[in-house]
Amino acid sequence: MVVWGLLALAVFYFNVRLYGTSPLVKEVDQVPPELVAQLAASRAALDAGSASQMQEHFPEGFYFSYLFHGLTWVELAMRDPTYTDQATDEAKLCLDKLNSAQGRRPFPVQLPPGHGMFYCAWKSSLRAGLVMVQQGSDVDQLALLQNECDAIAEAIETSQTPFLASYYGSAWPCDTVPAIHAMRVYDHVTGENRYDETIDHWLREASQRLDPETSLLPHTAELPSGQAVGVARATSQMIMLRLLPDIEPAFAKQQYEIFRERFQTTLLGAPCLLEYPTGISGSGDVDSGPLIFGRSLSATVLMMGIAQIYGDHSVADAIAVTGEAVGLPWTTHGQKQYAGGILPIGDLMVTYAHVARPWIAKQEHYPESMHHVSAWWRWSIHAVSTIVLLPAVVYLVCWRMRSAKGTNVEE
Template structure:
């Protein structure tokens, strides 16, 4: 009888301790990792400033393709280019949100633009096409993987600086991209020979639309056609997500709708097509959002698709969750003012990114240079309201 009482008490104690343990596991880790989320979401500047200083340090380093370990010289080159492009967008976004410090951030944005002008940084694209994307502007090669992204950075700088020293180059690239789109039967440009990716074309569309906002030019006829095509033919009707790639022979889906392309595409389109960006955001949140123990994540494939393994676009896919869609969706939460999801994704980025603060800088230890650049750009993405208010003031 006495032993039974002891056993009952022990079981009760074990049950209580188990409940406390599981409650602790559920509530403590993700809340700890998300403790800075509110500060970052409000653009208080401290954490974002540390990311900016890390990007400044990166600019002082002599980066090369050998600093990236993708296993492919092409992708190493892409990541070098992407590091400068994303960092440049991050500096521009800091200048947009903190106009009193624009004189500090714009020179760094300009340095990123100049880094990309180095033929060495463009070499990955030149090897794929057989000609340089800038030197061949008068010829037919489309170069969407380079020109769309680079021109978005140039158009953004033009928006922030009326007297941008890169105006002539921005004019020329925009003119060429618009002309090439106008000639395309599918209203898409090739990223590489015989490779059509809607997400890269979102950068092309956004660069032209943002150019119009910066200069007062009008490509609305072309862009309206492109947006109609994007909605009706390059967006999956079941999930509302962008197809990852298109067959250039018939304009039909070649790769399934995926999170990595959709979440990056909605970021690009926020600069010129906010309603399309919001529609993609709503679809991505509905179809891809998930998580565990309070940590948030975005799946690479919707439930309507079989799914697959990770690739260079998605990053590692773990139990269906992709590194790229999870990271890029952070930008979407800021653009479309969704603090609830931002907090969950921030906690995951903190847990997996292993941020280290030193010398007033924040380095995401697990992501390398490209990871730092992506975190910088997604954590500083301006809300739709901030961008619209800036454009309205600029017109006045």
């Protein structure tokens, strides 16, 4: 009886939580109310060794842990400059970790433009964020960013493919996008046009290598030409769509509209993402994690940020509210964790999604029309929850009737 009672209570609690307040904010100069508590929990987890723990689960676990933490801090400072000093310290710490032997270990030393495109692109993106919140005042960081971007530009301009390798013989187009973004940020901060030609060259070449199934930037590309590409997938689209508005707003708008049409779906009424475009099936892997009826949990989490960036706030809020119900958040001692911090990289991804905003672009990349989520989207969840609750209710009623009957017999 206790088990059934607890089950009924849990299902009821979950359904009530679906009406909670979204943890997101609408304006790019506002700070999500619980973001600082989430960052405090992430920093505590990192200090306790969570990055090394995540490295045991996937190849870039250590790297991504510090990368997401640093990027979230710089985007917080972009929203509220009073956090600039703390964001600077956190970003520098994270850059030191990325530059450490442990941070570089998974990546090929000799692969241009320096440990492969994944390693150098994301490191440059974080440094670009640091330079941006400092408004270029740190000449040493600005010089380092220029050196990194120069090396990347040279590698791109001398390559047969715009999608450079991250590992020997393996290229993922999404790994190059943060590098292009870093170049655009450098030019924005300095007022130079140092990388205009490189960025234009990359956009032309990338546009000639779109996935023929969707006309989106592809998930994989064969080397050395980059011509044979793999079908677009939600996991990598989340990375590229987040950065494209600052690179080329018109292209970003086009890509987002196609993506929304081919990947956005629902699960029991709640907005979510397919890992593969409609009409194509596939299995999960180390990038996407396990799929639920073709839906990607990791991509859906990151979609909170993408939807905010493109003005689809009702989509972002619905995903965020569902996440607050499913994720079992817990706040104590000024730290907010989900499911008790069982998966630290998951908490980092949620925090990174909550703070998402363009760094440079305004609203030029917004689609022609916003996607409005129905006010009744929760009712499918309620219906299924009712079905789940029925056995518990029947059991409790029967137990109560037997108890009452037994009492009457004794009397």
